[in-house]
Amino acid sequence: MTSLGEAEFALLDQSWHDAITPDAARRMLIAAAQAFADKGYHATTTRDIAARAGMSPAAVYIHYRSKEDLLFQISKIGHERSLKLLTAVQDPDPADRMAATVAAFASWHAEFRTTARVVQYELGALSPEHHAVVAELRRKIETHVRVIVEDGVKSGAFQVPDQNGAALAVLSLCIDVARWYRPDGKRTPREIGELYADLVLRMLRPLS
Amino acid sequence: MTSLGEAEFALLDQSWHDAITPDAARRMLIAAAQAFADKGYHATTTRDIAARAGMSPAAVYIHYRSKEDLLFQISKIGHERSLKLLTAVQDPDPADRMAATVAAFASWHAEFRTTARVVQYELGALSPEHHAVVAELRRKIETHVRVIVEDGVKSGAFQVPDQNGAALAVLSLCIDVARWYRPDGKRTPREIGELYADLVLRMLRPLS
DNA sequence: GTCTATAGCCCGATAGAC
DNA sequence: GTCTATCGGGCTATAGAC
Numbered sequence: 001m002t003s004l005g006e007a008e009f010a011l012l013d014q015s016w017h018d019a020i021t022p023d024a025a026r027r028m029l030i031a032a033a034q035a036f037a038d039k040g041y042h043a044t045t046t047r048d049i050a051a052r053a054g055m056s057p058a059a060v061y062i063h064y065r066s067k068e069d070l071l072f073q074i075s076k077i078g079h080e081r082s083l084k085l086l087t088a089v090q091d092p093d094p095a096d097r098m099a100a101t102v103a104a105f106a107s108w109h110a111e112f113r114t115t116a117r118v119v120q121y122e123l124g125a126l127s128p129e130h131h132a133v134v135a136e137l138r139r140k141i142e143t144h145v146r147v148i149v150e151d152g153v154k155s156g157a158f159q160v161p162d163q164n165g166a167a168l169a170v171l172s173l174c175i176d177v178a179r180w181y182r183p184d185g186k187r188t189p190r191e192i193g194e195l196y197a198d199l200v201l202r203m204l205r206p207l208s
Numbered sequence: 209m210t211s212l213g214e215a216e217f218a219l220l221d222q223s224w225h226d227a228i229t230p231d232a233a234r235r236m237l238i239a240a241a242q243a244f245a246d247k248g249y250h251a252t253t254t255r256d257i258a259a260r261a262g263m264s265p266a267a268v269y270i271h272y273r274s275k276e277d278l279l280f281q282i283s284k285i286g287h288e289r290s291l292k293l294l295t296a297v298q299d300p301d302p303a304d305r306m307a308a309t310v311a312a313f314a315s316w317h318a319e320f321r322t323t324a325r326v327v328q329y330e331l332g333a334l335s336p337e338h339h340a341v342v343a344e345l346r347r348k349i350e351t352h353v354r355v356i357v358e359d360g361v362k363s364g365a366f367q368v369p370d371q372n373g374a375a376l377a378v379l380s381l382c383i384d385v386a387r388w389y390r391p392d393g394k395r396t397p398r399e400i401g402e403l404y405a406d407l408v409l410r411m412l413r414p415l416s
Numbered sequence: 417g418t419c420t421a422t423a424g425c426c427c428g429a430t431a432g433a434c
Numbered sequence: 435g436t437c438t439a440t441c442g443g444g445c446t447a448t449a450g451a452c
Contacts, residue, residue, distance in 0.1 A: 253444080253445065253446085254445080254446060254447080255444090255445085255446095265446090265447090266447085266448080266449095268446095268447090269446095269447065269448080274446080274447080275446070275447095
């Protein structure tokens with residue numbers, strides 16, 4: 001494993017520390033998240049996951065029911081994390097709230113790109129029952145952003161012809177960071193958050 | 209097959225008519241594109257593809273070397289199509305050119321969502337040699353958009369703190385349409401193009 | 417060009433020892 | 435809780451008849 005891989009493991013291990021115990025279960029989940037993010041769920045074998053975690057293929061089934069169960073845990077907790085990120089922003093001014101929300105949401109998709117890619121691109125691999133759980137979390141995320149746009153339009157801070165369309169574009173912009181971001185790229189996650197907060201405020205600001 | 213599926217087939221058949229002959233090869237390629245877009249490359253079996261095309265599993269190998277070859281044809285021609293879409297816009301005014309470019313690029317990702325999803329989300333499944341061919345086309349697409357931003361900044365039509373960052377955001381916004389667009393959604397591809405052209409011009413316009 | 421049949425391989429998941 | 439060994443099945447691709 002490269003030192004970049006080790007750094008990423010340490011970051012993810014800290015990030016998942018509260019949610020998953022014991023250690024072996026967490027190691028397996030992080031291995032799965034990295035494999036799913038790299039190659040996609042269907043291209044990943046349970047043997048891949050076990051090898052990344054330094055265990056035998058059968059060890060996957062000690063802590064998880066199936067490969068899909070592993071995906072569900074990553075997706076569910078990942079969605080809960082990103083929703084919590086949004087609800088933590090409490091600024092009463094709509095423009096400030098939008099800027100802080102976009103900065104947090106976009107930079108999360110860069111910093112936790114591994115988790116974010118699983119969250120955003122592997123929905124279709126979930127079982128119908130598990131997909132329904134995650135879809136409910138996604139609705140909450142979408143509503144949260146739409147409300148900020150609506151508040152801004154009410155207060156006069158924003159002026160857009162299509163509020164739902166604008167909210168869709170804001171979410172889309174942040175989510176797509178998980179697709180193009182590379183850890184060795186020019187911009188840090190924080191810089192991406194700042195850049196995007198600025199671009200979104202320009203997009204929503206009233207025409208002068 | 210549903211009537212929606214038949215309508216989509218007719219659209220794609222027309223779209224691929226010039227590029228792929230004979231008919232059986234084109235039918236197979238369209239079947240593959242629909243399967244890859246629905247479930248992803250790795251989740252799609254050659255049996256799926258053949259069944260969608262109404263042929264036997266072995267028929268895939270009459271016109272294509274492998275499953276990956278089928279993916280490469282879709283990806284390469286899809287990238288060429290979307291690049292051609294951009295170079296067709298020739299307006300001398302940077303703001304008008306950007307608006308027309310974004311409208312065309314975003315609406316293509318909606319109307320040809322099936323092809324676009326393969327183009328944007330299955331790069332990792334290409335062989336290294338095939339990936340290199342497609343990566344060169346992607347660089348041309350990125351450069352094309354970056355030049356419009358630069359021209360607009362030079363002319364004073366645009367004012368942004370980070371030109372590369374702004375070009376990245378514009379491309380990202382259009383590409384992500386392929387992820388969220390649904391044919392039965394509220395907005396037509398044309399309406400999405402118009403919405404996005406407006407939002408992008410707001411984003412790039414000088415602060416007053 | 418298209419079919420049926422199948423070779424050869426690898427997958428997800430389980431059994432049972434320790 | 436982790437291992438080795440393996441089952442049953444589905445996969446990509448090919449062989450050979452028509």
